[in-house]
Amino acid sequence: MLGQLLLAASGSGLVRRAVSGFPLTRKVVERFVAGETAGEARAAVERLRDAGLAVTIDHLGEETRDARAAEATADAYIRLLEALRPLELGSTGEVSVKLSAVGQRLDETMALEHAREICAAAAANGSPVTLDMEDHTTVDSTLGILRKLRDDYPSTGVAIQAYLFRSEEDCRDLAAEGSRVRLVKGAYREPSSVAHQGKTAVDKAYVRCLRILMAGKGYPMVATHDDRMIAITELLADRYGRTIGDHEFQMLYGIRTDRQEALAGAGHTVRVYVPYGDDWYGYFMRRLAERPANVAFFLRALGGK
Numbered sequence: 001m002l003g004q005l006l007l008a009a010s011g012s013g014l015v016r017r018a019v020s021g022f023p024l025t026r027k028v029v030e031r032f033v034a035g036e037t038a039g040e041a042r043a044a045v046e047r048l049r050d051a052g053l054a055v056t057i058d059h060l061g062e063e064t065r066d067a068r069a070a071e072a073t074a075d076a077y078i079r080l081l082e083a084l085r086p087l088e089l090g091s092t093g094e095v096s097v098k099l100s101a102v103g104q105r106l107d108e109t110m111a112l113e114h115a116r117e118i119c120a121a122a123a124a125n126g127s128p129v130t131l132d133m134e135d136h137t138t139v140d141s142t143l144g145i146l147r148k149l150r151d152d153y154p155s156t157g158v159a160i161q162a163y164l165f166r167s168e169e170d171c172r173d174l175a176a177e178g179s180r181v182r183l184v185k186g187a188y189r190e191p192s193s194v195a196h197q198g199k200t201a202v203d204k205a206y207v208r209c210l211r212i213l214m215a216g217k218g219y220p221m222v223a224t225h226d227d228r229m230i231a232i233t234e235l236l237a238d239r240y241g242r243t244i245g246d247h248e249f250q251m252l253y254g255i256r257t258d259r260q261e262a263l264a265g266a267g268h269t270v271r272v273y274v275p276y277g278d279d280w281y282g283y284f285m286r287r288l289a290e291r292p293a294n295v296a297f298f299l300r301a302l303g304g305k
């Protein structure tokens with residue numbers, strides 16, 4: 001219930017202005033967001049690298065229908081990738097892109113061109129790009145753009161949301177040689193006509209999708225903080241003869257850092273999703289919605305405790 005309210009608030013301009021106005025909000029946001037500038041993102045990436053973790057970096061921004069804002073987002077990614085180049089991160093330094101932030105709702109061709117520019121800058125670092133998945137109305141368009149990008153940049157990956165009814169079929173289509181699929185439970189408020197509702201149904205759907213990806217020939221990126229899903233991944237890896245380097249785990253910046261480091265210490269590739277930028281509101285509200293304990297943390301900090 002609280003989660004649903006927070007997800008609704010994540011799309012509200014009024015609540016955005018109220019929450020952003022609190023002076024202490026920034027202190028709390030820092031737990032989940034690596035900073036506002038490319039320099040701060042780079043510093044966070046260096047800390048994670050030194051702890052043995054790979055990264056995927058997200059320049060925060062939500063949907064835009066303004067061509068200049070879309071171009072500014074693409075430029076921000078290109079500048080970020082230039083700033084990261086001296087670190088020589090290669091495949092451990094990828095970026096994640098929300099197509100709606102580079103104009104997907106305004107003009108799909110424009111979004112594809114911006115995504116291509118970002119892929120080219122990432123390729124110059126030897127790094128791949130993964131497309132985030134947003135609400136269900138964008139899935140066909142995102143998968144269409146993925147196919148076009150993969151013609152020139154075959155390592156481009158995509159997030160698939162287990163809660164959508166369609167996702168088992170999408171996983172089957174994508175479980176082929178060379179494809180990189182990040183499996184997530186799904187973070188948007190979706191109607192019961194398109195998505196499983198409630199944790200049990202979503203967890204079961206996650207396991208079905210996971211089985212398809214682990215049995216397939218692609219590179220599964222298991223993005224979850226859920227110990228049960230991590231344990232099931234390890235069982236499936238045994239069953240399908242996968243070794244430690246042919247799949248990876250992913251978690252969000254600031255969430256279960258002890259678990260991230262323990263998995264990396266056991267030899268797994270663990271990639272941390274590192275968001276940065278000043279447009280943190282939608283991302284931050286989705287993280288609060290996922291876990292009531294995070295709301296308590298937020299309220300305590302607002303109270304100065």
Ligand code: FDA
Nearest residue numbers: 132133159184185186187223224225226250251252273290
């Ligand atoms: P679940 O929410 O069931 O949580 C399981 C356990 O993990 C909890 O009991 C708790 O212990 C811990 N936990 C989970 N969330 C926490 C939090 N916020 N704070 C503290 N502990 C927490 N979604 C999407 O729709 N499109 C996308 O492109 C992406 N991309 C993406 C990348 C990466 C790397 C990750 C890890 C996640 C995403 N997501 C996403 C978000 C995803 O859909 C989902 O909302 C969150 O990962 C939470 O789901 P869990 O699998 O962690 O399980």
